[in-house]
């Protein structure tokens with residue numbers, strides 16, 4: 001009998017204790033990060049599937065053939081749902097970011113232009129594309145959007161040229177749930193021989209069941225790739241997304257292969273080497289269990305709840321929903337059309353909603369390259385489980401607004417001494433930590449402070465490289481060696 005340093009039961013008891021401090025993953029109180037189908041059997045099925053493949057290495061689907069079969073079946077399901085013909089192939093990746101990274105890498109390696117390739121997208125494109133441009137050496141060209149969060153097709157098309165390796169449009173965008181003008185942009189891209197990616201990471205498994213949409217998926221001529229996250233509205237545990245690519249020849253640039261070392265021949269379809277097959281197995285099992293009808297029913301629930309919450313927010317004096325959300329997410333901003341004493345700051349509102357037990361996501365405002373300003377907003381992602389808590393959630397949204405109505409937005413000067421606002425230079429790890437302590441963000445544990453509005457005010461006020469450095473310090477400090 002193995003002698004353990006600690007008994008398994010004690011170890012698991014401690015983990016349960018740690019998990020109890022997490023934000024709740026079920027029940028609909030967290031309106032981002034988690035995508036709860038509300039179906040306990042689906043979670044159980046996923047857990048059982050993960051356990052069956054626990055020791056498998058997804059690195060090699062010729063050795064672990066279950067991986068090849070499951071991946072092929074998930075890709076076939078996604079292709080059929082997302083309008084792909086027999087020319088469309090795909091991969092299961094570890095998440096939206098990896099799907100986006102690989103879409104960019106594929107386009108970059110297929111691009112035949114000279115100099116530095118350009119990645120063209122609306123400013124609302126997911127940050128994963130900033131990361132991709134950074135990792136893979138593309139110049140990021142971000143086009144301003146209209147106040148509704150939608151980009152004008154002409155504004156994007158105007159900036160197309162031979163140095164553009166990829167144009168990205170979203171279905172819908174994460175910050176504002178805007179459906180980009182995919183048909184127009186993809187047609188122009190096709191005419192100029194430019195690759196066009198549809199980022200349907202959040203919409204991919206729910207928009208197929210949304211009412212009254214123009215074509216937005218692989219049915220659209222000129223769309224060369226599309227990402228759709230299984231771990232969002234595919235209701236799978238984290239670690240699963242699908243990347244579909246038009247044409248086998250194009251898609252082969254996604255791969256990395258080398259025989260130029262003395263070890264085993266390497267062929268990787270995705271970024272990782274050895275990888276878990278567990279999220280794939282879970283997603284595969286869920287897709288089989290739900291089928292198209294199951295996804296349709298869950299999508300319909302999301303649409304009903306989204307419409308209901310839109311109406312609730314429209315009825316709250318001082319707040320407004322940004323644009324015309326397409327898909328189960330909303331961005332909420334201050335309604336500037338009412339007098340100041342009736343306005344509701346979206347970040348004070350989010351903090352107040354949190355004090356009533358619901359976690360919304362604060363999004364900073366942004367000055368675009370043309371000088372126009374996208375206002376600060378608060379984000380809600382609606383999932384099937386939302387429908388069962390609609391009344392309680394709506395009440396909390398209304399009460400919280402009443403409690404903070406008329407409060408002006410946090411001013412950066414309230415958070416940071418004036419001399420610091422202009423005068424922080426290069427920071428090493430100790431001085432960055434000192435700044436965070438000085439503004440009360442360096443807590444004892446890894447959790448966030450109760451009030452996030454001051455923090456968001458700082459993000460808006462300080463130069464981006466500085467906040468990025470401070471955030472890096474904050475996150476790195478949460479995993480300092482401990483214990």
Ligand SMILES: *Cc1c(COP(=O)(O)O)cnc(C)c1O
Pocket residue numbers: 095096097098100126128170172173174199200201202229
């Ligand atoms: C979530 C998301 C991503 C990135 O996905 P991760 O799974 O968080 O890596 C990319 N694009 C959009 C539109 C998203 O919503």
